[in-house]
Amino acid sequence: xxxxxxxSLVLSLGFFLATVIPVFAGEPTQQMKxxxxxxxxVLSNPDLKDPGKARERKKxxxxxxxxxxxxxELSRRSLARHWVERxxxxxxxxxxLYRDLLERxxxxxxxxxxxxxxxxxxxxxxGEYAIVKVKIQTKSKREIxxxxxxxxxxxxxxxxxxxxxxxxxxxxxxxxxxxxxQKSTFQEVLKKLREKSSFENP
Amino acid sequence: xxxxxxxxAVGFFLLIGIICLGYLSFKLGKMEVVGxxxxxxxxxxxxxxxxxxxxxxxxxxxxxxxVRNITLDNYQARVVLHLPTDIKIQEDCxxxxxxxxxxxxxxxxxxxxxxxxxxxxxxxxxxxxxxVDLEDLISKYVFGxx
Numbered sequence: 001x002x003x004x005x006x007x008s009l010v011l012s013l014g015f016f017l018a019t020v021i022p023v024f025a026g027e028p029t030q031q032m033k034x035x036x037x038x039x040x041x042v043l044s045n046p047d048l049k050d051p052g053k054a055r056e057r058k059k060x061x062x063x064x065x066x067x068x069x070x071x072x073e074l075s076r077r078s079l080a081r082h083w084v085e086r087x088x089x090x091x092x093x094x095x096x097l098y099r100d101l102l103e104r105x106x107x108x109x110x111x112x113x114x115x116x117x118x119x120x121x122x123x124x125x126x127g128e129y130a131i132v133k134v135k136i137q138t139k140s141k142r143e144i145x146x147x148x149x150x151x152x153x154x155x156x157x158x159x160x161x162x163x164x165x166x167x168x169x170x171x172x173x174x175x176x177x178x179x180x181x182q183k184s185t186f187q188e189v190l191k192k193l194r195e196k197s198s199f200e201n202p
Numbered sequence: 203x204x205x206x207x208x209x210x211a212v213g214f215f216l217l218i219g220i221i222c223l224g225y226l227s228f229k230l231g232k233m234e235v236v237g238x239x240x241x242x243x244x245x246x247x248x249x250x251x252x253x254x255x256x257x258x259x260x261x262x263x264x265x266x267x268x269v270r271n272i273t274l275d276n277y278q279a280r281v282v283l284h285l286p287t288d289i290k291i292q293e294d295c296x297x298x299x300x301x302x303x304x305x306x307x308x309x310x311x312x313x314x315x316x317x318x319x320x321x322x323x324x325x326x327x328x329x330x331x332x333x334v335d336l337e338d339l340i341s342k343y344v345f346g347x348x
Contacts, residue, residue, distance in 0.1 A: 077294050080316040129328060149329065165339075166248065166332045171296045174313050 028130040028150050028157040029123045035068040036118055043113045061107060070158035071099040073151060077160060078173040082181050090186060097193040115139055128152040240286045241323035242270060245297045250279035251308055251333025253299055258309040259283055293319040298331035
């Protein structure tokens with residue numbers, strides 16, 4: 001087959017345009033929108049409001065978050081260099097504990113929900129990576145910029161980092177884990193996470 | 203003949219003086235002569251917060267490189283980082299713009315990732331954290347509630 005420079009030029013230009021130009025309301029935004037809507041519908045569900053239903057509510061949240069968040073990727077990025085040194089067994093233990101920690105932090109924020117609105121500000125696509133930009137408007141009209149960084153796995157886009165007001169979640173935990181592992185062993189970190197999780201959901 | 207020797211010596215010393223001056227200005231100005239060992243990678247920040255060409259790049263607090271160029275790209279700051287060849291940056295590293303002290307100069311901190319893949323010369327750091335503007339942050343909490 002002959003090499004056709006014109007074809008490859010057109011093709012690469014196509015790729016270039018497809019990857020560089022921000023696309024509005026593309027696949028990642030739509031999937032993120034679905035997740036947000038599901039969370040909002042659980043939050044505003046009057047049947048789940050009373051404290052007795054807290055467990056049921058939490059279960060539903062976990063289900064929704066599991067679909068959208070890539071816990072293993074989040075763990076891998078948060079532990080960074082230390083992830084490579086871990087045995088498969090340790091990794092298996094770490095991921096659910098870390099998921100618990102993040103879920104709790106997320107739910108604490110979401111629990112005081114009182115009519116905040118979410119506005120989608122567009123997205124940037126770059127191959128299998130995407131950034132979905134969102135502005136959350138509180139009741140006091142303060143706007144909080146949030147960025148979901150997503151990675152495509154199969155057909156679904158899954159979140160691997162969130163940055164709020166420009167501060168990245170993964171970077172925050174990466175630095176914390178790194179300084180923790182400087183002083184203590186991985187088992188101690190696991191123990192700390194386990195204690196925290198059993199303390200808050202007995 | 204003797205007069206000619208003196209003139210030659212003066213010229214010679216003057217030349218050495220100029221070379222020394224040139225060397226000093228390069229050294230003190232932290233300028234790099236084209237072709238130093240190293241490679242460039244880029245990173246896009248939504249706010250560079252007054253980062254300058256020549257600002258430091260640190261990993262774990264150790265100065266490893268310099269900012270080579272800052273340009274505006276689609277209303278975002280595109281920063282070119284110059285790093286020595288022996289320092290490899292993982293693909294999932296995070297570059298953030300930080301401030302020395304409360305109002306000190308800006309620098310870029312790279313928190314290394316755990317990926318096996320490293321960023322090739324000319325590559326791009328995907329995950330960045332813009333400069334946090336202290337004044338902006340304070341005003342949000344002072345004037346936040348309307």
